[in-house]
Amino acid sequence: EVQLVESGGGLVQPGGSLRLSCAASGFTLSSYWMHWVRQVPGKGLMWVSRLNDDGTSTTYADSVKGRFTISRDNAKNTLYLQMNSLRAEDTAVYYCARGTAAASLDCWGQGTLLTVSS
Amino acid sequence: QSALTQPASVSGSPGQSITISCTGTGSDVGSYNLVSWYQQHPGKVPKLMIYDVTKRPSGVSDRFSGSKSGNTASLTISGLQAEDEADYYCCSYVSDSTYVFGTGTKVTVL
Numbered sequence: 001e002v003q004l005v006e007s008g009g010g011l012v013q014p015g016g017s018l019r020l021s022c023a024a025s026g027f028t029l030s031s032y033w034m035h036w037v038r039q040v041p042g043k044g045l046m047w048v049s050r051l052n053d054d055g056t057s058t059t060y061a062d063s064v065k066g067r068f069t070i071s072r073d074n075a076k077n078t079l080y081l082q083m084n085s086l087r088a089e090d091t092a093v094y095y096c097a098r099g100t101a102a103a104s105l106d107c108w109g110q111g112t113l114l115t116v117s118s
Numbered sequence: 119q120s121a122l123t124q125p126a127s128v129s130g131s132p133g134q135s136i137t138i139s140c141t142g143t144g145s146d147v148g149s150y151n152l153v154s155w156y157q158q159h160p161g162k163v164p165k166l167m168i169y170d171v172t173k174r175p176s177g178v179s180d181r182f183s184g185s186k187s188g189n190t191a192s193l194t195i196s197g198l199q200a201e202d203e204a205d206y207y208c209c210s211y212v213s214d215s216t217y218v219f220g221t222g223t224k225v226t227v228l
Contacts, residue, residue: 035217045219046219047218047219057215059214059215095163102154104170105154105166108164110163
């Protein structure tokens with residue numbers, strides 16, 4: 001069964017850092033593009049970042065560029081999102097999702113909540 | 119990277135058809151046939167309903183269909199059912215290898 005499980009969310013002070021993890025099972029991360037998407041509770045979805053299948057290319061939403069870094073560990077079959085210089089507006093549920101060749105997201109994790117507050 | 123524009127809400131009676139629009143620009147919806155649609159029930163994870171503008175993943179009801187004209191994509195739900203009540207989001211690939219979601223539409227079954 002294809003499954004994604006996020007972890008690492010929590011309460012962080014403004015200006016702080018945190019790393020989210022997304023453990024994949026049932027498929028190999030390095031065969032797919034992978035994405036992070038966030039959602040402020042009660043609000044809409046926002047695409048955050050993606051990593052291509054061979055790990056050579058990353059892209060980011062303008063609002064997180066320069067502060068967030070997407071990466072993966074092939075041995076652990078795990079995707080990461082390193083988040084630095086966190087702001088209150090980064091508060092959201094963060095989902096990892098598997099990308100398809102059709103540029104859609106066909107499998108989503110259950111999400112992990114990040115709260116940035118003093 | 120402005121969000122694609124969707125109506126905040128759409129409603130219909132059981133059995134009716136409804137259509138949700140998703141308006142972008144020539145840099146996203148208008149340039150690529152890479153529009154997808156997601157259904158999200160309250161407290162649940164988004165689910166892929168349509169990809170490549172018109173294609174349905176295995177297991178998705180054929181009551182759901184997609185189309186596109188110019189910079190606007192649309193999702194039509196035919197034979198509306200109570201279980202279709204949810205939030206729906208469109209998403210498009212963008213020219214700079216990024217992606218943009220729509221503002222979201224709440225579908226209410228009357």
